[in-house]
Amino acid sequence: MFGYPAFRPPQQEIITTLLRGEDALVIMPTGGGKSLCYQIPGLLREGCAIVVSPLIALMQDQVEALQQLGVRAAYLNSSLAPEEARSIEQDWLDDRLDLLYVAPERLLQPRMLALLDQMTPALFAIDEAHCVSQWGHDFREDYLQLSALHERYPQVPRIALTATADARTRQEIAERLNLTTARHFLVSFDRPNICYRIALKDNPRGQLLRFLQNEHRHDAGIVYCLSRKRVDETARWLVDQGFKALPYHAGLPADTRADHQRRFLREDGIIIVATIAFGMGIDKPDVRFVAHLDLPKTVEAYYQETGRAGRDGLPANAWLVYGLQDVITLRQMLDQSQGSEIYKREEQHRLNAMLGLCEVTSCRRQALLAYFDEPLEKPCGNCDSCLNPVATWDGTEAAQMALSAVYRTGQRFGVNHLIDVLRGSENDKIFQNDHHQLPTFGVGKGLDTRQWKSVFRQLVARGLLSVDMTRFGALCLQEPARAVLRGEVEVLLRQDPKGSSARRTTKNVLPEHIDVGLWEALRECRRQLAEDQGIPPYIIFHDRTLQLICEQRPASVAEFAAISGVGDRKRDKYAAAFLAVVKAN
Incomplete structure (x- = not known):
């Protein structure tokens, strides 16, 4: 039916588990074949399989694909007219459906539960299961109620699936969905066809334009931005540059968002410029690039978002530019959130891990996989650090100067003022605070402003300094800074390039021998x-x-x-x- 000669590991084992009536928790990367793991047992087991899916567009996409294969599939969601929904419900009651896709909020309504009580579902598949985790990046409150399925229908096997979850999120999914005794399948997080590339912001639009013109002139892709305003401005700018670009964010009318998503899925060469509201569960296989114009909040979010590229297994790019201002902006958003202090502290750790991935001088894929507790023995050969190894320099003395400037100015000032102190700038703010009398005044004239910004950014990334948003971005010393100031540890810093490189780092998607x-x-x-x-x-x-x-x-x-x-x-x-x-x- 599906046309594939063999299963990928561990698809067959997962399918067998469900056919035996047992539960499963599956962590499998995007493009790894998660859907087959519940579609095949849904077809083979008696009854109709119920698939919990968080997005209307994702349901429609999967149902259309299944109907092409001759599978009796349908969905129930708010996009249907009442008479259409009743017709699908009748097909379900009359055993004329193999798979039924339902949103979590609809599944738990009394009417749906009453229909479920009249039959025995083949299984429950909970797709995008990371939505259950309050530590995750796509939290959906309705997912928290899905544990009721096991309590109400204990004889029906369940499978929860997601493409990305660190150890903490995996544990929370298992606990919240009552899957602690289920079989857990953790497949490699590695996506070897994706080339990871991260660079410093240096005229971000110019960098993006060179990247698109040199490598992806007619390709489908996603450009992520942090704010709705930036999404709209970037989409208009890309159109002015001759690209087919459409915006997508929660501030647009629902019918506009649906139309833009439909065009992205059905037309060639469309670029969607979006906030992270776009893309969860998008099943478009030929997305050739995912570009970030702003720093993602966590490594988990970065992995999930970049995973929307290259689902067909062909070469794809994950391209990101960032700067210290991104860290300050994200920290500001975090401080203004309604979350608890524990939540804010956890998110700060995750933000630090994301910044650490940006600043790493070794193989990025090794660092990325290590975050998910997966070792990679050798450098990947398909990231910017491997393809164009970064130069390093002994920044111990510069780090000591920077940390000393933070300490002697009372840990009350931001990076620009600290650089003025180090470079001996004679401006009003320096004299008003008597900072021209400090021992550190003027000791850093050997580095220019750009180089000092690099030093401070890397010290923040390594946890030697933190950004205090309650004091307008003041830099504060952290405990590890003590050893650096004492001269007990060496600090190797990455040598930032003086200009953006437009060198191509991936091969053409179409092999040379193809006609x-x-x-x-x-x-x-x-x-x-x-x-x-x-x-x-x-x-x-x-x-x-x-x-x-x-x-x-x-x-x-x-x-x-x-x-x-x-x-x-x-x-x-x-x-x-x-x-x-x-x-x-």
Whole structure:
């Protein structure tokens, strides 16, 4: 039915677990094949599988893909007219559905529970399960009530799935969903096809423009920004630069957001500029890049957001620019939040870990995987640190000067004033505070302002300094600074480049041996078929399947059916059209 020759580890083991009636918690990276883990047992077990999904667009996307395969799938959500919803409910009661996608808030309504009481579901699949975690980045309060499913229907197996969760979030998911005794499947977090690249902000728009023009001129991608205003401005600017760009954030009308998401899924080469409100569960396989114009709040959020690139396994870029001002802005947002002190302290630790990933001088993938407690023995060879190793310098003396300036000015001033002290600037603020009389005044003239900003940024990243937002971004000493000031430890700092590099670091998506003429003809055939049916092109075939058609050039229905990604239903539906294209090219 699905057209794949074999399972990926550990899909078969997860499926077998559910077929035995047991529960499972699955942590599997984006593009790893999570959906098959509940779709196949949902088809094989008696009854209709209930899939809890957090987003309307995600439900529609998955249901359209399943219907293409001949699976009897449907969804119930607020986008349906009452008569449509009643018709789907009747199909469900009459055993005419294999999988039913439902939002958590709807599933727990008395009407839905009454319908569930009339039948035995094949299983409950809780997708995007990290939404249950209050420490996570996509918390949904309705997910907290899903433990009631186990209490009400103890005989029905459950599977909870997410693409990203650190140890704490995994534990919370298991506890909140009553899955502590379930089998836990933790698949590698590594996405080797994604090239991770992080750079300092130096005219961010100019950096983004060079990145897009040099590497992704006609590709689909996502650009994340921290604020709605910045999203709108960036989208307009990209349109002015000749790109097909659309904004997406919670401040836009719902129908506008839905239209922009639909266009992103169904048209080629669309760039969505968005806040993190966009993308959870997006199943578009050919997103070639994810760019961040602002620092994500946590490594977990960064991994989740970058994971929306390259779901088809082909090369993709995760590109990020950041600066110390990002840290100050995020810290300000954190201080203004309604969370408890414990929550704020945890989030500060996570922000520090994200900054640490940015400042690391070794392989970024090793650092990223280490955050999820997964060791990577050798450097990956597909991140900026591996492809263009960063130079380091002995910054011990500079760090001592910087820390001393913080101490002698009373830990009450921000980075710009501290740099003025170190460089011996003679301005009013210096004289008003008598800082021209300090021993540290003028001792740092050997470094320019940009270099000192780099020093302070890296000292914050290493936990030697913290930013106090209650005092307008004042830098404060942390306990590890004591050893540096005493000269007990050496401080190696990364040598920031003097200008932005536009060097290409990933190979072309299309392999050199592919016939470009045939490739474009197959894509056009796919586009026309998708347009006729009102569905995204990738629901017909992923780019990977089109590449295999190019390589193998099938001449018969049997040869076409043998290609990975071509199931029985798609063979019957599409073989003639695609074989004709191959024959003509």
